[in-house]
Amino acid sequence: MNRRQLLASVAALTTISLSVPAWAQNEPLKVGFIYVGPVGDGGWTYQHDQGRQAIEAEFGDRVETTFIESVPEGADAERAITQLALAGNKLIFTTSFGFMDATINVAQKFPDVKFEHATGYKRADNVATYDARFYEGRAVMGTIAGHMTESNKIGYIGSFPIPEVIQGINSSYIHAKKVNPDVEIRVVWAYSWFDPAKEADAAAALIAEGVDVILQHTDSTAPLAKAQEAGAIGFGQASDMSNFAPNPRVSSIIDNWAPYYLDRVGAVLDGTWESKATWAGIGDGEVEIGEITDAVPAEVKEAALALKDQIGSGEYHPFTGPLNKADGSEWLAEGQVATDEELSGMNFFVEGITAQIPE
The missing domain is CATH 3.40.50.2300 (Response regulator)
Structure with a gap:
C-alpha cells in the first residue's frame, strides 16, 4: 500500500500538460468506453453509460461513441482496450480500478490516443485518472x-x-x-x-x-x-x-459522471486536454x-x-x-x-x- 500512497501523492501534486491541436471538425471524435459490468446492472456501469449518452446528446455528430461491456479485469481488459484503439477511438475511458495496468500498457502502444482511467492512480502523458469522493x-x-x-x-x-x-x-x-x-x-x-x-x-x-x-x-x-x-x-x-x-x-x-465526461470530451475537441488526476465529490456535483x-x-x-x-x-x-x-x-x-x-x-x-x- 505504501507504493500506492506514494503514487497517489505524486498524482495529486503533478499535472502533465500536453500541447494538442483542436480536433478536426470534418470527422467525428471517436470515444470508447470499457465497462466491468453490463449496462443494465442498475448501478456502477449503468451510471457510466448515462454519462456516455450525455456525450452524444451534448455534442451530436461531432462525436461517435461505443462501448464494450462486461469486460473482466486482467488480460481480457487489455485485449478490449486494444480493440477500441485499433478501431480508431482517440479517447478511451476505462471505468474500473482493475483496468489500471491494462490501460497503462495499451497507452504505451498508442501514444496518439488519450486514455482516462476511473479510480486508479497510474498516469502517463496520454493517461489521466478520475475518481469520486x-x-x-x-x-x-x-x-x-x-x-x-x-x-x-x-x-x-x-x-x-x-x-x-x-x-x-x-x-x-x-x-x-x-x-x-x-x-x-x-x-x-x-x-x-x-x-x-x-x-x-x-x-x-x-x-x-x-x-x-x-x-x-x-x-x-x-x-x-x-x-x-x-x-x-x-x-x-x-x-x-x-x-x-x-x-x-x-x-x-x-455517481454523476456526466459533467466530467462532457468536460473531457470538450477538452479533446478544443485541444486543451491534459493528463491530470481529478477527485471530485458532493460539492462538485459528482x-x-x-x-x-x-x-x-x-x-x-x-x-x-x-x-x-x-x-x-x-x-x-x-x-x-x-x-x-x-x-x-x-x-x-x-x-x-x-x-x-x-x-x-x-x-x-x-x-x-x-x-x-x-x-
Whole structure:
C-alpha cells in the first residue's frame, strides 16, 4: 500500500500538460468506453453509460461513441482496450480500478490516443485518472443507517479491499457511530464488483448475523432484493435504484459522471486536454444523494441533508479527528483532517471495527 500512497501523492501534486491541436471538425471524435459490468446492472456501469449518452446528446455528430461491456479485469481488459484503439477511438475511458495496468500498457502502444482511467492512480502523458469522493456520500448513508437500525447491527458488502472501498466502510461506521454509540458494523467481502448471486449470499450472511441495515460497494440490486425479503433496509449504490423505493431502499449514493465526461470530451475537441488526476465529490456535483424516502423519520432526513450540505460546502470533512486506528493507535488528533494522500493509501479500519481486511 505504501507504493500506492506514494503514487497517489505524486498524482495529486503533478499535472502533465500536453500541447494538442483542436480536433478536426470534418470527422467525428471517436470515444470508447470499457465497462466491468453490463449496462443494465442498475448501478456502477449503468451510471457510466448515462454519462456516455450525455456525450452524444451534448455534442451530436461531432462525436461517435461505443462501448464494450462486461469486460473482466486482467488480460481480457487489455485485449478490449486494444480493440477500441485499433478501431480508431482517440479517447478511451476505462471505468474500473482493475483496468489500471491494462490501460497503462495499451497507452504505451498508442501514444496518439488519450486514455482516462476511473479510480486508479497510474498516469502517463496520454493517461489521466478520475475518481469520486464516495466516502462523502457514505457519511450521509452511515448517518441514516445509525439512526434506522433497531438491532444496532449494520452490514457492509465490500467488493475488493482497496482504499476506495475501505474509505467507504470507515466513513459509514464513523457516522453511524456518531448518532448511535451502540452500533456495530459487520463486513462481508464479495470479491467482485458485479455478481448478483455473490451479493445476495453476502446480504443473506449479514442478515443471519442480525444485521437490519445493509450498505454495499457492489453494483447489483441483489442486496436490496434480499433486504426486502428479510424486512431489512438498504441503499441504492452508484445509481438511484429507485425501483426498490420507498422501502427497503431508503436513499442512495449516486455517481454523476456526466459533467466530467462532457468536460473531457470538450477538452479533446478544443485541444486543451491534459493528463491530470481529478477527485471530485458532493460539492462538485459528482457524488449525489438520492431522495430520502418517507420510511426515514423527518428529523433523521433533516440531519442527513444537513450533513450533506456541510460536506458539500467544505465546512466539514468526513475524516476529522479524533480518530484512532482499529489497533488503538492514534490516527487523527482532535480537529485534524485526513489528507488526500492518507485517504488514497488507506489500508486500515478505524477503531471500533472488528472485521479484518484481507491481505
